[in-house]
Amino acid sequence: MGIAYLTGSGPGDLELLTLKANKIVQEADVIIYDRLANPDILKKAKSGCKFIYVGKEDGKHIIPQEEINEIIYKNTIENDIVVRLKGGDPFVFGRGGEEGKYLHDRGIDFEVIPGVTSAISVPAYAGIPVTHRGVAVSFKVITGHEAPGKEHSQIDWDSLKGDGTIIFLMGLHNLSKISRKLIQIGKPKDFPIAVISKGTTKEQKVVVSTLENIVKESKGLKTPALIIVGNVVKLRKDLDWFKSQKKSEQN
Numbered sequence: 010m011g012i013a014y015l016t017g018s019g020p021g022d023l024e025l026l027t028l029k030a031n032k033i034v035q036e037a038d039v040i041i042y043d044r045l046a047n048p049d050i051l052k053k054a055k056s057g058c059k060f061i062y063v064g065k066e067d068g069k070h071i072i073p074q075e076e077i078n079e080i081i082y083k084n085t086i087e088n089d090i091v092v093r094l095k096g097g098d099p100f101v102f103g104r105g106g107e108e109g110k111y112l113h114d115r116g117i118d119f120e121v122i123p124g125v126t127s128a129i130s131v132p133a134y135a136g137i138p139v140t141h142r143g144v145a146v147s148f149k150v151i152t153g154h155e156a157p158g159k160e161h162s163q164i165d166w167d168s169l170k171g172d173g174t175i176i177f178l179m180g181l182h183n184l185s186k187i188s189r190k191l192i193q194i195g196k197p198k199d200f201p202i203a204v205i206s207k208g209t210t211k212e213q214k215v216v217v218s219t220l221e222n223i224v225k226e227s228k229g230l231k232t233p234a235l236i237i238v239g240n241v242v243k244l245r246k247d248l249d250w251f252k253s254q255k256k257s258e259q260n
């Protein structure tokens with residue numbers, strides 16, 4: 010019986026992989042992975058390492074979560090080191106908790122290797138700090154997968170009325186509903202919002218706009234994409250340090 014590592018792969022830039030994740034990926038007998046922001050991580054594996062793709066897109070699982078849990082479990086019984094590799098951090102909308110619990114309930118050892126979550130690092134590469142003295146003293150990371158207006162919504166929209174930064178993951182396809190809902194709870198139509206596509210990679214694209222115009226202006230942006238709402242978005246004009254275009258010319 011082996012051990013399973015619930016491992017974060019970071020947001021896309023290969024160098025944002027932690028030293029700990031880098032080490033365990035090289036030692037792995039089996040790597041069970043999603044559609045990764047950076048598939049180059051898999052090239053680090055030793056020869057003979059088995060790869061199992063259990064991909065999901067925008068929160069929609071191609072393979073049901075229960076089946077993924079079972080795949081991790083079975084492989085950990087049969088191998089020494091199993092790496093369950095997930096985008097960003099495994100416990101931020103990564104269902105790592107469910108996988109850990111499944112293993113725990115069956116007496117299987119596991120460890121968690123946190124990753125650099127897209128929720129913070131993707132805005133950072135777009136020159137947007139999630140908090141800033143005098144501008145935002147808190148931030149919230151919310152699933153954008155749940156359409157606003159849905160019955161029995163688990164999102165407390167009224168709690169988003171304050172000045173805190175709001176970050177939506179998995180929300181690109183609900184962007185129009187999200188921006189409308191934020192106007193409905195009282196945010197001005199010209200309130201700052203940005204959509205960041207393929208953040209931290211050479212293909213990073215950032216659109217800065219207002220709640221009223223963001224849908225029109227961000228047309229064509231591809232997933233994975235993150236939505237960030239708040240006055241911190243305005244700081245980008247001075248903090249836009251990541252020159253993705255220039256970087257791709259060098260490569």
Ligand code: SAH
Pocket residue numbers: 020021046067068095096097098099100101102103125126127128131177178179180205206207208209210232233234235236
């Ligand atoms: N566990 C992951 C999040 C999984 S949910 C983490 O901690 O980052 C998947 C969502 O993350 C995507 O729909 C998107 O909103 C966001 N995301 C992940 N990588 C991204 C990237 N490189 N650029 C923009 N958004 C990203």
